[in-house]
Amino acid sequence: SAVISQKPSRDICQRGTSLTIQCQVDSQVTMMFWYRQQPGQSLTLIATANQGSEATYESGFVIDKFPISRPNLTFSTLTVSNMSPEDSSIYLCSVAPGHDPGANVLTFGAGSRLTVL
């Protein structure tokens, strides 16, 4: 399975600032997903990022707040813009192999833990 590196692993940010999270994969993948996990909660899908097209956002998430780039098949970034304390969460990058069978089996990065003061 793919190996994913996420940066930063954790950060403490000031209210009103923005932070960009990087996700690097060791192999080319078609589909990349960004999830958010708030303390003690399950994972919530933010958006699907496919190379060469605009990211597809889930209900409750908008591009202005969470802009995503996907410049190639091994890299993506998620920016958390104009942060507030409510954005304090773990943000996880994940990829799917994109072939049957098991196309929907995800591999996750270790996550980026953001604390907004």
Next chain:
Amino acid sequence: LAKTTQPISMDSYEGQEVNITCSHNNIATNDYITWYQQFPSQGPRFIIQGYKTKVTNEVASLFIPADRKSSTLSLPRVSLSDTAVYYCLVGAPNRDDKIIFGKGTRLHILP
């Protein structure tokens, strides 16, 4: 997307077999059942996937009855290190099907 229902939490003791059942009454014909394990401060990790009957790997077994409306993840002889959150997901193995996580089951293994 089929919704899944799992117990919120379970406790067990070291050396015991643990069975976690997931209900998915609205599972579609081409849906697979996938289980993930998540330790604190880590991303979820794939455990096992199946379509019907029984699947076994080095980590767990997955039992799926004929009607496929539920499934049971079986962890043999658990240890303290199996303390984690376990997620059951249902979906089709194609590149267009987004993967939605439910609340998961928080398994606590006691010495």
